Amino acid sequence: xxxxxxxxxxxxxxxxxxxxxxxxxxxxxxxxxxxxxxxxxxxxxxxxxxxxxxxxxxxxxxxxxxxxxxxxxxxxxxxxxxxxxxxxxxxxxxxxxxxxxxxxxxxxxxxxxxxxxxxxxxxxxxxxxxxxxxxxxxxxxxxxxxxxxxxxxxx
Amino acid sequence: xxxxxxxxxxxxxxxxxxxxxxxxxxxxxxxxxxxxxxxxxxxxxxxxxxxxxxxxxxxxxxxxxxxxxxxxxxxxxxxxxxxxxxxxxxxxxxxxxxxxxxxxxxxxxxxxxxxxxxxxxxxxxxxxxxxxxxxxxxxxxxxxxxxxxxxxxxx
Amino acid sequence: xxxxxxxxxxxxxxxxxxxxxxxxxxxxxxxxxxxxxxxxxxxxxxxxxxxxxxxxxxxxxxxxxxxxxxxxxxxxxxxxxxxxxxxxxxxxxxxxxxxxxxxxxxxxxxxxxxxxxxxxxxxxxxxxxxxxxxxxxxxxxxxxxxxxxxxxxxx
Amino acid sequence: xxxxxxxxxxxxxxxxxxxxxxxxxxxxxxxxxxxxxxxxxxxxxxxxxxxxxxxxxxxxxxxxxxxxxxxxxxxxxxxxxxxxxxxxxxxxxxxxxxxxxxxxxxxxxxxxxxxxxxxxxxxxxxxxxxxxxxxxxxxxxxxxxxxxxxxxxxx
Amino acid sequence: xxxxxxxxxxxxxxxxxxxxxxxxxxxxxxxxxxxxxxxxxxxxxxxxxxxxxxxxxxxxxxxxxxxxxxxxxxxxxxxxxxxxxxxxxxxxxxxxxxxxxxxxxxxxxxxxxxxxxxxxxxxxxxxxxxxxxxxxxxxxxxxxxxxxxxxxxxx
Numbered sequence: 203x204x205x206x207x208x209x210x211x212x213x214x215x216x217x218x219x220x221x222x223x224x225x226x227x228x229x230x231x232x233x234x235x236x237x238x239x240x241x242x243x244x245x246x247x248x249x250x251x252x253x254x255x256x257x258x259x260x261x262x263x264x265x266x267x268x269x270x271x272x273x274x275x276x277x278x279x280x281x282x283x284x285x286x287x288x289x290x291x292x293x294x295x296x297x298x299x300x301x302x303x304x305x306x307x308x309x310x311x312x313x314x315x316x317x318x319x320x321x322x323x324x325x326x327x328x329x330x331x332x333x334x335x336x337x338x339x340x341x342x343x344x345x346x347x348x349x350x351x352x353x354x355x356x357x
Numbered sequence: 358x359x360x361x362x363x364x365x366x367x368x369x370x371x372x373x374x375x376x377x378x379x380x381x382x383x384x385x386x387x388x389x390x391x392x393x394x395x396x397x398x399x400x401x402x403x404x405x406x407x408x409x410x411x412x413x414x415x416x417x418x419x420x421x422x423x424x425x426x427x428x429x430x431x432x433x434x435x436x437x438x439x440x441x442x443x444x445x446x447x448x449x450x451x452x453x454x455x456x457x458x459x460x461x462x463x464x465x466x467x468x469x470x471x472x473x474x475x476x477x478x479x480x481x482x483x484x485x486x487x488x489x490x491x492x493x494x495x496x497x498x499x500x501x502x503x504x505x506x507x508x509x510x511x512x
Numbered sequence: 513x514x515x516x517x518x519x520x521x522x523x524x525x526x527x528x529x530x531x532x533x534x535x536x537x538x539x540x541x542x543x544x545x546x547x548x549x550x551x552x553x554x555x556x557x558x559x560x561x562x563x564x565x566x567x568x569x570x571x572x573x574x575x576x577x578x579x580x581x582x583x584x585x586x587x588x589x590x591x592x593x594x595x596x597x598x599x600x601x602x603x604x605x606x607x608x609x610x611x612x613x614x615x616x617x618x619x620x621x622x623x624x625x626x627x628x629x630x631x632x633x634x635x636x637x638x639x640x641x642x643x644x645x646x647x648x649x650x651x652x653x654x655x656x657x658x659x660x661x662x663x664x665x666x667x
Numbered sequence: 668x669x670x671x672x673x674x675x676x677x678x679x680x681x682x683x684x685x686x687x688x689x690x691x692x693x694x695x696x697x698x699x700x701x702x703x704x705x706x707x708x709x710x711x712x713x714x715x716x717x718x719x720x721x722x723x724x725x726x727x728x729x730x731x732x733x734x735x736x737x738x739x740x741x742x743x744x745x746x747x748x749x750x751x752x753x754x755x756x757x758x759x760x761x762x763x764x765x766x767x768x769x770x771x772x773x774x775x776x777x778x779x780x781x782x783x784x785x786x787x788x789x790x791x792x793x794x795x796x797x798x799x800x801x802x803x804x805x806x807x808x809x810x811x812x813x814x815x816x817x818x819x820x821x822x
Numbered sequence: 823x824x825x826x827x828x829x830x831x832x833x834x835x836x837x838x839x840x841x842x843x844x845x846x847x848x849x850x851x852x853x854x855x856x857x858x859x860x861x862x863x864x865x866x867x868x869x870x871x872x873x874x875x876x877x878x879x880x881x882x883x884x885x886x887x888x889x890x891x892x893x894x895x896x897x898x899x900x901x902x903x904x905x906x907x908x909x910x911x912x913x914x915x916x917x918x919x920x921x922x923x924x925x926x927x928x929x930x931x932x933x934x935x936x937x938x939x940x941x942x943x944x945x946x947x948x949x950x951x952x953x954x955x956x957x958x959x960x961x962x963x964x965x966x967x968x969x970x971x972x973x974x975x976x977x
Contacts, residue, residue: 211497211498212497212498213493213496213497213498213499213500213501214500214501214502215497215498215500216498216499216500216508216509216510216511217498217510217511218497218498218499218510219498220494220497220498221497221498237490238490238491238494239490239491240490240491240492240493240494240496240497241450241485241493242452242478242481242493242501242503245437245440245441245453246450246452248441248444248445249441249444249445249448249449249450249451250490252444252445252448253448253490254490256448272430273430273433273457275892275893275896276430276433276434276437277437278893278896279434279896279899279900280434280437280438280441281441282865282896282897282900283438283441283900283903283904284438284441284442284444284445285865286865286868286869286900286901286903286904286907287441287442287445287904287907288445289866289868289869289872289904290868290869290872290904290907290908290911291445293869293872293873293876294869295861295866295869296869297862297866298865302893309511309512310511312511313511313512323862326862330861335857335858335859335860335870335873335874336858336859336860337860338833338860338861338862339840339858339860341833341860342831342832342833342835342838342840342841342860343831343832343833343835343836343837343838343839343840343841344833344836344838345833345834345835345836346833346834346862347834348862353836354836355836355837355838356836356837356929356930356932356933357929357933366652366653367652367653368648368651368652368653368654368655368656369655369656369657370652370653370655371653371654371655371663371664371665371666372653372665372666373652373653373654373665374653375649375652375653376652376653392645393645393646393649394645394646395645395646395647395648395649395651395652396605396640396648397607397633397636397648397656397658400592400595400596400608401605401607403596403599403600404596404599404600404603404604404605404606405645407599407600407603408603408645409645411603427585428585428588428612431585431588431589431592432592434589435589435592435593435596436596438593438596439593439596439597439599439600442596442597442600443600446600464666464667465666467666468666468667521807521808522807522808523803523806523807523808523809523810523811524810524811524812525807525808525810526808526809526810526818526819526820526821527808527820527821528807528808528809528820529808530804530807530808531807531808547800548800548801548804549800549801550800550801550802550803550804550806550807551760551795551803552762552788552791552803552811552813555747555750555751555763556754556760556762558751558754558755559751559754559755559758559759559760559761560800562754562755562758563758563800564800566758582740583740583743583767586740586743586744586747587747589744590744590747590748590751591751593748593751594748594751594752594754594755597751597752597755598755601755619821619822620821622821623821623822676962676963677962677963678958678961678962678963678964678965678966679965679966679967680962680963680965681963681964681965681973681974681975681976682963682975682976683962683963683964683975684963685959685962685963686962686963702955703955703956703959704955704956705955705956705957705958705959705961705962706915706950706958707917707943707946707958707966707968710902710905710906710918711915711917713906713909713910714906714909714910714913714914714915714916715955717909717910717913718913718955719955721913737895738895738898738922741895741898741899741902742902744899745899745902745903745906746906748903748906749903749906749907749909749910752906752907752910753910756910774976774977775976777976778976778977
């Protein structure tokens with residue numbers, strides 16, 4: 203059966219991670235169905251992920267962008283709880299890419315973080331959907347990072 | 358079939374966003390059914406949204422107003438989690454407009470934020486309900502803002 | 513059919529809001545059934561509300577009292593999430609009256625807040641249960657407050 | 668039918684509140700079944716409570732002990748939300764006794780708090796399970812405290 | 823019937839706790855089935871635990887690693903709520919091992935904490951799954967710690 207991936211992104215984001223992730227998934231799993239769902243902001247991502255799973259997606263990647271204020275962080279917390287609840291209720295992976303505006307001082311760096319994180323997590327999603335629960339086991343404990351260089355294993 | 362929109366607003370709010378949003382939805386989708394539900398405060402919005410969906414709404418917009426204290430922010434967090442849960446359990450969009458009293462120092466500015474945010478999100482809701490998951494895709498990553506001027510795409 | 517209201521209150525509270533609310537509901541809806549449920553503290557209120565709804569209440573009012581420490585506030589947050597979940601799962605209103613010990617420096621003022629807030633919200637509950645979703649619409653955006661004087665509409 | 672009580676306690680706790688609570692429940696309800704469930708720490712208490720209810724307990728008391736750091740407090744918050752969810756989903760009381768290591772400077776005082784709080788809440792649980800929703804109503808608004816002396820009613 | 827244990831670990835972690843825990847479980851319960859599931863980060867652990875239970879695990883241990891920033895701590899909070907929800911919905915234990923990067927200044931100490939905590943909790947999981955709710959009762963209130971030396975019982 204054809205694998206089906208969902209991409210949920212936002213108009214709030216300042217980088218078009220959705221188009222990028224589409225290409226990465228296509229290149230990692232050339233025959234897959236890929237469906238995109240664009241919503242205004244991060245708090246709309248959980249229902250977008252839920253609806254993508256409702257229409258048959260085997261896994262979803264969400265692409266959030268979060269402002270700098272405490273209220274933005276509370277929205278991030280509520281969204282994170284929501285995305286985890288979607289996964290628990292459907293038993294499907296929803297890989298959550300979030301870029302926080304205060305992760306970098308200049309815009310170029312922020313865009314680099316977004317591209318690196320979205321690319322790496324798109325590959326993670328494909329691995330988990332295609333190969334299952336041991337696809338990433340050889341990297342377990344290796345201190346991998348998305349958006350930054352890897353921290354590495356201790357010792 | 359006729360589309361049906363729900364509007365949930367509060368008596369706590371200091372701007373009548375409900376009437377405004379009614380007009381915006383009516384002008385964006387002239388034949389739609391529009392139902393309004395007014396509750397005391399933000400913590401009553403999730404059940405109002407749930408009841409509007411129970412009676413057949415295809416999508417809901419909630420119009421919250423939040424005070425300045427830490428306790429108000431905790432109420433905002435609990436409400437946000439609740440609104441996301443309603444969406445997850447029903448697979449319907451509940452677009453959440455929230456105005457925080459500490460977003461501006463003077464009342465006039467606060468009212469401008471409320472009007473801009475409620476108007477833009479009412480249009481977002483209609484787009485999502487009428488045209489579905491790709492209605493907003495052309496704006497993905499464009500840095501759109503509600504209540505403020507757009508941040509824009511990086512680069 | 514006779515309307516049925518639930519009142520959930522606590523032994524932790526320093527004001528007997530339950531008896532007061534009973535009288536207010538009785539005076540606003542003279543033929544209604546009114547059931548009271550007393551629990552130790554705020555974290556017990558969600559299940560009390562759930563049980564009141566299980567036995568047929570059309571709406572519930574909870575009467576919480578919260579201490580001054582950060583831990584008390586975390587308990588308030590958990591309780592708020594719980595009360596919202598009860599409402600989402602049952603589609604019934606649970607109007608939440610909470611008095612925080614740090615809202616006023618002297619006890620007399622605190623008692624005034626409790627009485628005002630509980631009275632106004634008891635009336636809100638009866639309005640919503642008796643008249644439904646548009647009972648409060650004429651007050652939408654009017655800046656109504658419970659426990660304090662109204663903030664009023666901007667402009 | 669014989670009443671059945673559940674006691675969930677932890678190996679993290681520095682006071683054996685479980686044995687104490689067993690004796691209190693036995694003395695308050697001499698013919699009841701009492702089942703004890705010991706888990707490592709507070710985050711394991713919600714599932715212990717759920718499993719105790721699954722095997723027929725009419726009510727449960729959980730006996731948590733929480734460290735001093737911010738992370739411990741986040742664990743407390745997550746646990747509190749979980750315990751409230753168990754109650755909402757089962758409509759059974761789970762009375763939550765929590766002792767925070769920063770409630771007192773010396774160990775003896777901490778132990779006193781634990782003993783007082785656990786004893787009083789064990790009695791509360793028996794009252795609610797045996798006599799139901801009005802068992803505590805005569806104490807409503809009386810400012811009762813567990814672990815400390817009562818604050819009392821205002822006026 | 824053969825007991826089945828699940829291990830969920832991450833590529834974010836800087837110590838390979840998964841392999842260690844596999845050996846500990848194998849040595850504590852030599853005939854058991856043991857299944858491992860590796861995900862990118864802590865927010866993916868709840869669905870991994872859910873999927874492990876879906877395929878028949880009697881209990882699961884999750885092995886999380888958390889960064890130093892406030893956002894990492896919010897992710898920890900959301901994950902904790904999610905792991906507790908998985909347990910409530912399935913009535914199965916999910917023992918949560920989390921190592922926070924700010925628990926120690928040097929990497930060697932951090933690794934020691936990870937090894938000690940993961941080993942002790944793997945033994946706790948086996949005890950609970952094999953022997954049930956009273957397997958740990960003799961240690962109730964004994965102030966046991968994982969990752970640190972035991973605090974001990976007061977008095």
